[in-house]
Amino acid sequence: MKKAKSFYILLLSFVFSVGASAEKRLAFIGDSITAGDGYPVMIEIYLRACIGGRINVRSFAFPGDTALGFNKRMDEVISWKPTIATIQFGMNDGFYGRYTDWMGNNYKRGMNNAINALKKIHCKPYLGTPTVMDPVYGKPNSIYAGKCNAETYNQTLEKLAGFTEEIAVSQKVPKVELFRLMSEIMEESKKIYGKNYVFTGLDGIHPGANGQLVMAYAFLKSMNMSRKIAEITVDMEGLVTVSEGHKVISWKNNELVLESTRYPFCHSLKTEEILPFISFQEDMNRFELKFIRLPKGKYRVSWGAFAKVFSSETLIKGINLADEFRNNPFRPAFEMLYKQIACRQKYEVFLVFELSPLLKRFSGKKQSAGELETMNRLQKKLIGHRDILEKEIFVYPVRHKIKIEKMN
Numbered sequence: 243m244k245k246a247k248s249f250y251i252l253l254l255s256f257v258f259s260v261g262a263s264a265e266k267r268l269a270f271i272g273d274s275i276t277a278g279d280g281y282p283v284m285i286e287i288y289l290r291a292c293i294g295g296r297i298n299v300r301s302f303a304f305p306g307d308t309a310l311g312f313n314k315r316m317d318e319v320i321s322w323k324p325t326i327a328t329i330q331f332g333m334n335d336g337f338y339g340r341y342t343d344w345m346g347n348n349y350k351r352g353m354n355n356a357i358n359a360l361k362k363i364h365c366k367p368y369l370g371t372p373t374v375m376d377p378v379y380g381k382p383n384s385i386y387a388g389k390c391n392a393e394t395y396n397q398t399l400e401k402l403a404g405f406t407e408e409i410a411v412s413q414k415v416p417k418v419e420l421f422r423l424m425s426e427i428m429e430e431s432k433k434i435y436g437k438n439y440v441f442t443g444l445d446g447i448h449p450g451a452n453g454q455l456v457m458a459y460a461f462l463k464s465m466n467m468s469r470k471i472a473e474i475t476v477d478m479e480g481l482v483t484v485s486e487g488h489k490v491i492s493w494k495n496n497e498l499v500l501e502s503t504r505y506p507f508c509h510s511l512k513t514e515e516i517l518p519f520i521s522f523q524e525d526m527n528r529f530e531l532k533f534i535r536l537p538k539g540k541y542r543v544s545w546g547a548f549a550k551v552f553s554s555e556t557l558i559k560g561i562n563l564a565d566e567f568r569n570n571p572f573r574p575a576f577e578m579l580y581k582q583i584a585c586r587q588k589y590e591v592f593l594v595f596e597l598s599p600l601l602k603r604f605s606g607k608k609q610s611a612g613e614l615e616t617m618n619r620l621q622k623k624l625i626g627h628r629d630i631l632e633k634e635i636f637v638y639p640v641r642h643k644i645k646i647e648k649m650n
Contacts, residue, residue: 266297269324269365270587271312271356273334275373275447277303277591279584280454282328284507285461286583288526291505291576291637292471294487300324301590308335309352316359318594324365328461329356330420332372332406333447336398340390345398350405357413368464369410370418371403373449373457374425378438380446392446396425418464420457424449427456427519435515451512459522470528471504471564474644477534491641498644503637506564508576514568523565531644532560544645546571551649563644571642579637586631597624 268289270282282301289295302319304312309331319327335349353369360367380392390398403421410417428441431452442449449457462468473485482493487504506529509517517523531543538554545567552561563570 267324268297268299269319269327270301270303271327272303272330273307274305275333276330277305281457283580283584283587284455284458287580288462288507291579292507293469294504301587302594303591304594306334310348313352313355320359320363323363327360327365327367328370329367330370332399332402335402338395340394341398341401346405349402353409357415368416368418368461369406371406371421372399373420374428374442376428376442376446379444416464418460420460423460424456430519451510452516455513455516456520459520462526468525470530471506472529474531479535496646501639501641503639505572505576508573509568527564528562529564530560531563533557540649542647542649546642572640575638575640582635589628589631
């Protein structure tokens, strides 16, 4: 049996060690809320495209998982040796019922075991509290019949959120507050958009793009990622200066041509809806343009195919292009990159959710030479496909134009 377990660990090292030589490695750990194309994709694209970070990312999300359940598959993560990890459990840990000490003890044991294992490999974990259930859609007579209503289950989730804070303090690791933040935003957004506004999905559990952006924002803020993506300063009587990740191609006739490898975060309609309730644009998405020695008056500023009018005072103070121009020249490249990252992360979830249990079952049996050869070929093929998906992800330089014209 010991030999079978060693074989299983060896298989895992093949599956999850690709690219392990990168300086920083980020692992996403969680349940089905983490397994979709939501906050982990948003965090990865922000780190890679918006601030130009060199980081290797893997999703270890497992739909239906709990903190204690994760302990049974920690080897998958440990063998990859991440340097940073996000951990987000809780929705399944209460088993959709009224709180009991059994739930709390299992949650605390599972979280502490995970943190201790990650600390041993010098990985810094960020603990996300449980999210919230929407009382409008998370009804007991729908998918969780006979357990309890959403209001009661939110009390269970709040209790687990409190334990997350206690664990973070005792373990001296960062806590990312999701339950309280998402509860407040859900309440405020329903006041504006109506009580049927969908924030945590039509099942009341799995956040849509709007709720996922709130989660991404909370994690990024906890990681101290608040910074400017671009600083472009135009001297109307001199030169143009730009920050790292941007290059001046030309500046003549009041038209500035730039080439950039740092993108503004481009929002979908769903993520735009939630922007009034978080400071994402101000904290994370500043693509700043300002002018020096600009004569007084009103000016028409064009960025790609769109234009807006600003006063000279506003332009001298500086504008956030990412906020003023939600549709901008970066959108096609950003959306393509988002799809590529989401595709690779979903494939990694397949490896964790489908392949890993298969390997575990296989390693528990006596294998013939033919079976070993077949499994080795399968591994190589599956790992090779993941490599192909990763190689398709590239932050291409985007060439874009900014034009300024004085209004009569």
